[in-house]
Amino acid sequence: MVPDMENIPYFVIQIVVSNLFLTAVAVAAAVWYMRDCLKVPGIGQRWVLVTGCDSGFGHTLAQQLDRRGFHVIATCLTEEGSSELKDVTSSRLKTVLLNVTDGDSMNNAVAFVRKEVGEQGLWGLVNNAGRSTPIGPSDWMQLEDFKKVLDVNLIGVIDVTLRLLPLVKKAQGRVVNVASIMGRVALTGGGYCPSKSGVEAFSDSLRRNMKPFGVKVSIIEPGFFKTEVTSLDLIESDLQRLWNRLPAEAKDSYGEGYLEKYLEAQRFFMKILCSADISKVTGCMEHALTARHPRTRYSPGWDAKLLWIPLSYLPSFLADYAISALLPVAEAPERHASSP
Numbered sequence: 001m002v003p004d005m006e007n008i009p010y011f012v013i014q015i016v017v018s019n020l021f022l023t024a025v026a027v028a029a030a031v032w033y034m035r036d037c038l039k040v041p042g043i044g045q046r047w048v049l050v051t052g053c054d055s056g057f058g059h060t061l062a063q064q065l066d067r068r069g070f071h072v073i074a075t076c077l078t079e080e081g082s083s084e085l086k087d088v089t090s091s092r093l094k095t096v097l098l099n100v101t102d103g104d105s106m107n108n109a110v111a112f113v114r115k116e117v118g119e120q121g122l123w124g125l126v127n128n129a130g131r132s133t134p135i136g137p138s139d140w141m142q143l144e145d146f147k148k149v150l151d152v153n154l155i156g157v158i159d160v161t162l163r164l165l166p167l168v169k170k171a172q173g174r175v176v177n178v179a180s181i182m183g184r185v186a187l188t189g190g191g192y193c194p195s196k197s198g199v200e201a202f203s204d205s206l207r208r209n210m211k212p213f214g215v216k217v218s219i220i221e222p223g224f225f226k227t228e229v230t231s232l233d234l235i236e237s238d239l240q241r242l243w244n245r246l247p248a249e250a251k252d253s254y255g256e257g258y259l260e261k262y263l264e265a266q267r268f269f270m271k272i273l274c275s276a277d278i279s280k281v282t283g284c285m286e287h288a289l290t291a292r293h294p295r296t297r298y299s300p301g302w303d304a305k306l307l308w309i310p311l312s313y314l315p316s317f318l319a320d321y322a323i324s325a326l327l328p329v330a331e332a333p334e335r336h337a338s339s340p
């Protein structure tokens with residue numbers, strides 16, 4: 001079809017406008033990228049505290065920040081974790097034992113931090129310590145099982161933050177909270193997903209409350225990475241404990257062999273999803289601590305970006321359908337017969 005003469009100017013306008021639009025998008029992206037790359041000066045004069053440095057993200061991040069020149073205070077749960085970290089870091093890095101669910105341990109660590117940072121205040125607080133087990137079907141749990149995880153992952157984060165916030169305000173610093181993609185998509189039962197969802201909400205309020213004081217709050221939402229949190233040894237032996245403890249009636253409701261099917265499905269998708277490259281996560285944490293303009297949310301991992309975040313925006317019935325394909329549903333022979 002030949003466009004008639006009347007329409008040609010219109011075509012031209014369309015081309016010009018769409019080119020202008022693409023140019024504007026390209027310029028905006030370039031400006032955003034350059035802004036994102038700006039760094040804060042004087043890292044050698046800044047103190048950063050990272051919780052949960054025995055292993056995983058915390059262990060790697062502490063070393064990484066130490067190499068960059070930060071004064072790092074790394075909290076560890078165990079003596080072994082602490083001495084392993086000291087073996088691979090400079091003498092500038094200090095460790096202190098901290099169990100975030102223990103009041104005395106918390107008092108001790110906070111006093112230590114206050115003394116170390118002095119008038120400088122604390123530039124960075126990275127709430128990284130966390131645990132995943134017990135994790136599995138909700139009705140295999142008792143209240144204590146939920147509490148074990150919530151106490152560390154949510155109450156512990158709030159407690160550490162409240163105690164150290166005056167020091168962070170003094171430095172007009174940063175709080176970096178490690179949530180999880182499971183704080184957005186609750187894949188399974190137990191305290192883990194509610195705790196991480198709680199960390200998201202706590203961090204959102206904190207960010208809004210702290211804005212006038214120049215304190216910035218970032219949330220890290222990692223996908224699946226190989227750490228203690230995704231350790232199948234820990235998760236499977238704990239699931240076995242929960243299953244063994246179930247009353248016969250509850251076991252029957254799931255059917256013989258359900259645990260084995262569940263474990264197999266879990267092994268299968270963890271093998272596909274879990275990435276060993278945890279520097280993707282610590283890179284985001286470092287950006288949150290060193291960028292002039294830290295981002296509000298970071299979602300490291302291809303599974304987070306391509307699978308879980310899109311899934312979190314789907315209507316619930318579609319999300320339910322997708323998630324039910326991951327873990328086997330209970331096969332209860334009497335379920336339908338006994339329904340009214």
Ligand SMILES: *[C@@H]1O[C@H](CO)[C@@H](O)[C@H](O)[C@H]1NC(C)=O
Pocket residue numbers: 077099100101102103
């Ligand atoms: C942490 O502290 C709590 C409360 O005192 C205690 O029950 C728990 O065993 C401690 N955990 C470790 C690993 O020491």
